[in-house]
Amino acid sequence: MRRIMVLGSGVLAATLLLAGCSAGGGMSGVSDQSGEYSLPAAPDAGVVQGTEADSVTPEESRAVIVTGWMTVTADDPAEASAEAVKLVEAAGGRVDGRTEYAPSNGDRGSASLTLRIPAERLQAVIDDLAALDIDGTADEISTSSSDVTVAVADLDSRIATQRGIIDRLNALFGQAGTIADLVELETRIAEHQATLEDLEAQQRSMDDQIALSTLTLNLRSEAEAPVTQPLDFGSGLATGWGAFVAFFSGLLVALGVLLPWLVLAAIVSTVTVLLVRRRRRRRADAAS
Template sequence: MRTSRLLSTIPALALAALLLSGCAAAGTQESASDSGGMPGLGAPEAPAVGEADGGSGGNLASQVSDDNRAVITVGTLYLTVEAPSEAASDAVAIVEAAGGRVDGRQEFAPRTFGDATDAGGAELVLRIPADRLTATLEKLKALGELEELQLSSTDVTREVQDIDARATALRSSITRLLALQDAAVTVDDLIDLESAISQRQAELESLESQQRYYADQVGLSTLTLTLGSEEVAPVDEPDTFLTGLLAGWQALVTFGSALLVIVGVLLPWLAALGLIGVIVLVIVRAIVRRYQAGERAAAVGGGGETGA
């Protein structure tokens, strides 16, 4: 009986030992990835993330290995155009022809500034393929007069490869746990394996979400394009005698126009105040004359009484 019981426990012990060794190896590999122990930036032996699932993880390993960098580029572009609405449509066509897309579009109706009315405006959020950014920018700048262009880049190569390495380690761990699950003979073993697999699957889905985010940000640069009319264009600083003379003349014309506007606003008030002043003056003069006439009449009456 003892021999038979001993023989019956041998498979269970072997399975437990295999489970412990597999989990320990997976934990060691994942700990190394979490603590920054990942392949070098140019390591050719690093496995490509997404091969096990048909490339559904948005992996950037091939892109990083080509130029050894993963860069996120964002920027702003301000153009002065004659017709902002038409220029916005042209900008959309240029970006879509380059393989990009429009993530946001906002147009503004014409606005009145004093006696002038502008042609409106537009603001676009453009996503342009990173490898076609320069050529697309040249086409966009040709739509109008360049007022401002700003571009900034952020290198995320280390973050990308860290996520790739951690995702690869998790996939390997899940594969081993699935193999152990097929060989499990007890309910407790199945429960433990399913719990471990579920935890790793959740971590893997989170990493794959980050991979898709970085793939989108690195693959497509973000450009905010603002289109304004000539009426609201920034004023160029004069740098020559001719431009200074022109700026002075425009300032004089602007001042004269503003002065005429002020005079036009004040003229009705001045006319009304003048009319009121005239009426008050007439009344005061009438009162003074009546008062003087009364004094003269009193003086004449007093003189007659004295003579009598």
Template sequence: MTRRLRLTTAASLTLLAALALGGCSAGAFDSATDSGGPAVGGDSGGEFAGEFGDAPAPEEAVQDGESSDGRSVITTGYLYLTVDAPLEAAEEAARITERAGGRVDGRTEYSPDQVGDASAELLLRIPSATLTATLEQLRALGEVEELTLQTDDVTREVQDLDARITALRSSVERLLALQDDAATVEDLIDLETAISDRQGQLESLEAQQRYLSDQVDLSTLRLTLGSDATAPVDEPDTFLTGLIAGWESVVAVGSSLLVIAGVLLPWLAVLGILTLVVLLVVRSAMRRRAR
């Protein structure tokens, strides 16, 4: 009885030490990350350290989606093109994206009989490493009306996720090793509960890691293809362009007035005839009264 009590006590102490060690390891990684120091060092990065760890050494190849100094950057942009045939240009834009190793995540096309003028909108995911070259090919499809690009540095988020995943992986491995040494059913249940909880946290963090990796590796570009009729109006910025814009507005107003006059002219003719008939009837009645 005394020997069994000793074994139970030893197993319990071992379990508590393992849980405390795992918590301290996670706390150490969090503290290192929050203080601005390196999140992962040495061999503790595991299989994810090469993808989301510190900046690669100068002799190492820089991964897609990372800048030359090892930062992880998410790039998003918007491009508006005026083309002769928007629907055909949409097909070519999709082919350009796929040849570059990207994909089309969304596509909307409007035929001429739906909105009056054909147009198309595409959501393109382009590899960050080939974004500049792919943009040049897309710009060649027509006239650029608007182009905006913005970047978001997520290096800190990536390194924090990597550190947390590394700590949780190590903790789960230690707890799994302790399962064979569990002396009682209670110890085994406690171990399984702790393992299940940490594996759930690990899967959640790995899902976030995959999402960030996809956003970093593939830039997001919203492409709008329109015709000359739907192209944005250029704002005048010089005296000559202002003069041209003023003359065009005068011509447009004159044309509108002519259209309005053409619409009202038949009605004016009808109203004139009705007025003449009324006047003749009134004059005839007045003559009769005078007699």
């Protein structure tokens, strides 16, 4: 009987021990003898995990951000600006900024646009925008590219790391046994969630820059030639003769406009004078 009791006690102790080990393994070393939770150590979020970023990336899978600017001289910058917007939107892009300036110093104004163009359509759109120039060729064109393949891989890895940490913390949150553990886990989850959201915002911004190239388009117009001032007697005489001819030309035009009215006024005046004389003559005959 004593052996049975001893054997039963041993089996019970072994069962409890195995249960304790199993629970401890499920918590991944979360609790210690004091009952406090030991949170998992976060991997270094600034280091790309694995060798993806270090390996040679094929050309077709590289991530590149392209930016550029171009200057075009147009007959009417405002009209050219509207046409540029249509070209970009037809290519699937958008306009992030548009500023137009009124005419000044004898020109016909100017405009500046910030265009976002699908990377695969960039060259075709640049060619279309160059056609807006007076000569059909843009005055200046400049583009530059930046390879961000490693940065994209780094962001992807850091986001995956933060999501993994949050998943493990959520699992621990469901197994926490004290209020202090719950508060600590909740604080840690909120911190990593904020970091994750910031990284995801950076990822969205980078994806947008990769998909849509940024092109700054400056539209300008040629200034009209200023009036040349006479510098000597000959040029002064020519300027004076031109002014004289222009004056009498204008005078003849004005006379041509007024002539019908002058004829009408002369007719009315003549009729009025004849009627007055006739009336006076009648009065004189009646008085005699």
